[in-house]
Amino acid sequence: MNRETLFDALAGIDDRFIAEALRYSPEAASGSSERIVHLKKKRIISFALAAALILALGVTAWAVFSTYSVRVPEPDEGFRINWEENASGYIEWTDAKLAVTFPETAESREIEFRPGWLPAELPSQLPGSFPWDGLDSGTWFSRLSFEGLADSFPNMTASNQPLLIETYYMSMFNDGGALLLLYYTPEDIIEDHWDEQNVDVMRFHATQHLEANAYAPERTLEQDILLMSDPDAGWVVCLRSGIGMDELVKVAKNLEIRETGKEFSYDDFEDHYTFMDGGVG
Amino acid sequence: MTHVEDSEIIDLFFERSEQAVSELEKQYGKAVRQTAENILRDRLDAEECINDTYLKVWNSIPPQRPDYLGSYVCRIARNTAVSRLRAETAEKRNRGLDLILDELEECIPSGENVEDRIETRELTEAIDRFLSSLDYDDRFLFLRRYWYADSVKDIAAAMHLRENRLSVRLFRLREKLRKTLVKEGLLV
Numbered sequence: 001m002n003r004e005t006l007f008d009a010l011a012g013i014d015d016r017f018i019a020e021a022l023r024y025s026p027e028a029a030s031g032s033s034e035r036i037v038h039l040k041k042k043r044i045i046s047f048a049l050a051a052a053l054i055l056a057l058g059v060t061a062w063a064v065f066s067t068y069s070v071r072v073p074e075p076d077e078g079f080r081i082n083w084e085e086n087a088s089g090y091i092e093w094t095d096a097k098l099a100v101t102f103p104e105t106a107e108s109r110e111i112e113f114r115p116g117w118l119p120a121e122l123p124s125q126l127p128g129s130f131p132w133d134g135l136d137s138g139t140w141f142s143r144l145s146f147e148g149l150a151d152s153f154p155n156m157t158a159s160n161q162p163l164l165i166e167t168y169y170m171s172m173f174n175d176g177g178a179l180l181l182l183y184y185t186p187e188d189i190i191e192d193h194w195d196e197q198n199v200d201v202m203r204f205h206a207t208q209h210l211e212a213n214a215y216a217p218e219r220t221l222e223q224d225i226l227l228m229s230d231p232d233a234g235w236v237v238c239l240r241s242g243i244g245m246d247e248l249v250k251v252a253k254n255l256e257i258r259e260t261g262k263e264f265s266y267d268d269f270e271d272h273y274t275f276m277d278g279g280v281g
Numbered sequence: 282m283t284h285v286e287d288s289e290i291i292d293l294f295f296e297r298s299e300q301a302v303s304e305l306e307k308q309y310g311k312a313v314r315q316t317a318e319n320i321l322r323d324r325l326d327a328e329e330c331i332n333d334t335y336l337k338v339w340n341s342i343p344p345q346r347p348d349y350l351g352s353y354v355c356r357i358a359r360n361t362a363v364s365r366l367r368a369e370t371a372e373k374r375n376r377g378l379d380l381i382l383d384e385l386e387e388c389i390p391s392g393e394n395v396e397d398r399i400e401t402r403e404l405t406e407a408i409d410r411f412l413s414s415l416d417y418d419d420r421f422l423f424l425r426r427y428w429y430a431d432s433v434k435d436i437a438a439a440m441h442l443r444e445n446r447l448s449v450r451l452f453r454l455r456e457k458l459r460k461t462l463v464k465e466g467l468l469v
Contacts, residue, residue, distance in 0.1 A: 004382065005401060005404065006385045006386075006388060006404065007363075007381075007382055007385060007427075008401055009401045009402075009404035009405045009408055010385075010405075010408060010427055010428055011356070011359060011360060011363070011405075011428075012401070012402070012405040013405060013408055013409055013412065013428070014409050014412070015347070015348060015349040015352035015353065015356075016349065016352075017409070017412050017420060017424055017428075018349070018351070018352035018355055018356060018424065018428060019349040019351050019352040020417075020420065020421070020424070021420070021421050021424035021425055021428065021429065022309075022312055022351050022352075022355070024421055024439045024440055025417075
């Protein structure tokens with residue numbers, strides 16, 4: 001058999017499939033027509049979806065609601081994301097020259113982390129932000145996790161969380177899973193190894209273009225992003241914020257990270273394919 | 282279009298009415314043209330292919346009475362386009378189809394791992410089962426890319442999705458097909 005045999009075999013498939021694919025029918029799609037309506041929003045909250053998935057799987061993610069600056073720089077019109085898939089299970093973001101890679105044989109191990117230092121909490125009502133009264137009540141988890149924010153404000157997106165800490169696992173990337181940082185335009189990437197935590201680090205300033213929606217005009221966000229990874233254990237912790245790189249590094253260096261001993265397999269995530277698609281775009 | 286309208290067009294063919302072809306073109310002309318152009322990537326070649334397609338439909342109905350007229354005419358268009366393409370020299374072969382063939386080749390790791398006795402028919406049946414296992418979106422995506430030979434850009438526009446996302450899904454689908462073929466013993 002060669003590729004043409006496969007192509008020829010395709011020629012003979014059932015008429016029903018060919019007829020079905022004559023025109024795209026959103027109503028027939030699994031998510032119904034509503035899926036299309038919410039698609040742009042879904043793209044925008046891609047990281048939120050990934051974070052929510054992680055939360056649903058029992059992984060703790062902490063987010064601090066503080067300030068961020070929104071300004072619109074010159075649009076980077078020439079930037080295009082071209083990425084390559086690799087059969088060994090990682091995705092390379094070539095234009096960014098940034099690859100989140102794991103050894104093929106590593107198994108993901110669940111981690112949990114606890115911030116040892118955080119920036120001072122900021123006023124609950126910031127110009128241009130969502131009304132927010134959650135900082136005065138509830139537990140740290142409920143008021144700082146994305147899940148907590150989303151419960152209170154269904155339209156809240158991860159972009160409204162100026163400091164967000166998320167975890168990713170190698171298992172999520174098998175078979176072309178979620179693509180980290182798909183929507184960001186990075187500047188110079190600084191790579192480092194932090195002996196104290198024994199992690200590889202990549203950090204950079206990045207911009208993210210957000211399309212207009214019912215709640216905000218079209219805009220470009222600027223954030224600092226810091227990725228801490230343990231390739232042997234198969235996890236990545238992603239911190240992103242608008243609080244400045246120095247502050248972000250301080251948060252990262254004071255993160256207490258530990259493995260719980262539980263191993264994640266690809267199957268843990270497989271049922272969430274559709275959900276994770278949001279992370280892809 | 283509804284099934285009843287398909288039947289009416291088929292009836293026109295049975296009556297040998299010239300209106301049959303114009304009605305067929307009205308209903309499926311766009312799909313036929315797109316299929317031919319996707320494969321041939323040459324407007325003139327596609328035009329001849331389309332004419333050949335309608336002639337073949339005219340000559341085959343009757344006696345044929347297809348259950349799915351759209352599939353029937355598009356299948357003829359595809360087969361005609363592929364035959365035409367293969368008849369041409371290697372230099373004239375278009376890069377678009379080669380790209381699709383390259384992608385499909387990912388489902389076949391290497392020639393020597395494959396049992397030569399596998400018949401195309403058996404493979405087709407396996408692909409049918411594979412397609413049945415997919416949800417609507419994935420099936421649509423797979424068919425538009427590998428049957429209708431649409432570009433990823435066009436499919437993305439139809440589905441209101443980003444090209445990057447579709448590329449990821451196509452990658453998964455090819456991998457899933459490969460695993461299916463292995464599981465069914467068609468690849469060893």
